Amino acid sequence: MGQFLLVDSRKLDGFEGLRQAVHGSHVDVMQLGRGRLRGTLSHIGIDDFSLSIGTFNVGMRTQRVSSDDKLIIGMLLAAEDRVAHWSFDMQLNDVLVIPPLLEHDGVFHGASAYAAMRFDINEVASLFGGEPRLSDPDTWRSRGHFRADLETGAIASRSLVRIMSHLRTQKSGLTRSTADFWKRSIVECIAANVMSSLPTDDNGSLPSTRRLIRRAEEYLDEAGTRPVHVSEVCAALGVARRTLHRAFHEVFGLGPVSFLRHKRLCAVHSILQQSAPGSTTVAAVAMEQGFYELGRFSRYYLAMFGERPSQTLGVATLHTAGNDTASA
Known part of the structure; x- marks a missing residue:
C-alpha cells in the first residue's frame, strides 16, 4: 500500500533547507531578515502529485528557475509582514499560480507560512472536473493571482493543514483509490478558494x-x-x-x-x-x-x-x- 504515499517532514535550521520549498522543484533562496532561520517543512507525495507546507521565522527571497515542467499552485497561510510574488502583493489565503517552465520571484518580508501543490498540468481536467473555468489547462498556463474570500480562504487554509497533519501519520500508506480521494481533497481546498474569487457563473439551466x-x-x-x-x-x-x-x-x-x-x-x-x-x-x-x-x-x-x-x-x-x- 505504501507506494502511493511518500512523507517527508523536518525542522529547518538555516535558509538552505528552503531550497526544496516545493517538493520536486529547486528554488534559489536568500535570507533577508536577521537571525537564524527556524521553521518546518513538510511534503506529502501521492504518485506524481505533491503537497508542501512550509513555515519560517525571518524574511526570505525565493527564485525558481524555468526548468520545472510542473504546475505549482500555492496559498499564503500566514504572514507577519508584506509578501509579494512578481508584482502581486499577497494577502492572507490568496492563491498564486506558477505555470510550467516559468521563472518565479517572491519576497517574504517577515515570518510566513505557505502551502503549495505541484502536479502535471495534464491532470487539471480530471482533478478540477466539473468546474469548466478550472478544468481547462489553458486557464493555468499563465501566471495568476486569486484574491481569497475571507471565510472560504480561512476554511481552505485550516483544511490543508489538517490534511497534511493527518497524512503524515499514515505509516501504512494509501491504496490506489484512497490516493485519488486525498489528491482531490487537497485540490478541493484550492479550487473552492479560487472559485470564490471568480464572478458567479450560473446559466440557470438544470438538466433533468x-x-x-x-x-x-x-x-x-x-x-x-x-x-x-x-x-x-x-x-x-x-x-x-x-x-x-x-x-x-x-x-x-x-x-x-x-x-x-x-x-x-x-x-x-x-x-x-x-x-x-x-x-x-x-x-x-x-x-x-x-x-x-x-x-x-x-x-x-x-x-x-x-x-x-x-x-x-x-x-x-x-x-x-x-x-x-x-x-x-
Whole structure:
C-alpha cells in the first residue's frame, strides 16, 4: 500500500533547507531578515502529485528557475509582514499560480507560512472536473493571482493543514483509490478558494434532476465501497458542482458533499459490522473511506447511527464469537 504515499517532514535550521520549498522543484533562496532561520517543512507525495507546507521565522527571497515542467499552485497561510510574488502583493489565503517552465520571484518580508501543490498540468481536467473555468489547462498556463474570500480562504487554509497533519501519520500508506480521494481533497481546498474569487457563473439551466441523480448514483454504485470525492462525480458526469448541488438538494434535501459523507458512513458501518475480531480498527476503516479527522468522524457516526463506531465493531466481534461458540 505504501507506494502511493511518500512523507517527508523536518525542522529547518538555516535558509538552505528552503531550497526544496516545493517538493520536486529547486528554488534559489536568500535570507533577508536577521537571525537564524527556524521553521518546518513538510511534503506529502501521492504518485506524481505533491503537497508542501512550509513555515519560517525571518524574511526570505525565493527564485525558481524555468526548468520545472510542473504546475505549482500555492496559498499564503500566514504572514507577519508584506509578501509579494512578481508584482502581486499577497494577502492572507490568496492563491498564486506558477505555470510550467516559468521563472518565479517572491519576497517574504517577515515570518510566513505557505502551502503549495505541484502536479502535471495534464491532470487539471480530471482533478478540477466539473468546474469548466478550472478544468481547462489553458486557464493555468499563465501566471495568476486569486484574491481569497475571507471565510472560504480561512476554511481552505485550516483544511490543508489538517490534511497534511493527518497524512503524515499514515505509516501504512494509501491504496490506489484512497490516493485519488486525498489528491482531490487537497485540490478541493484550492479550487473552492479560487472559485470564490471568480464572478458567479450560473446559466440557470438544470438538466433533468432525476436523470442527473440517477447517473450520479449509478457512478457511485460502480465505485463500490471506495471513497469518491464530489469533484470526481462532477468530472465523470460533465456537470458543474453548482448544478450537482442543486439537483441533490432538490431530491434529498442534502448537498452532494453531505450525501457522499452519508454514503461513506454507511460503508464504514457495513465494514465494521462484517469485520472479524482483530482484523481491523475503526481508525483504519475510517481512513480507507476518506475520514481524516477521527473526532469529527465519530460525531458524524454517532449522529447517524446512534452508536459509536467502536460499538459497531464490538457487536461484530461478539456476533462472530457467538457463531464460533455455536459451531464448536
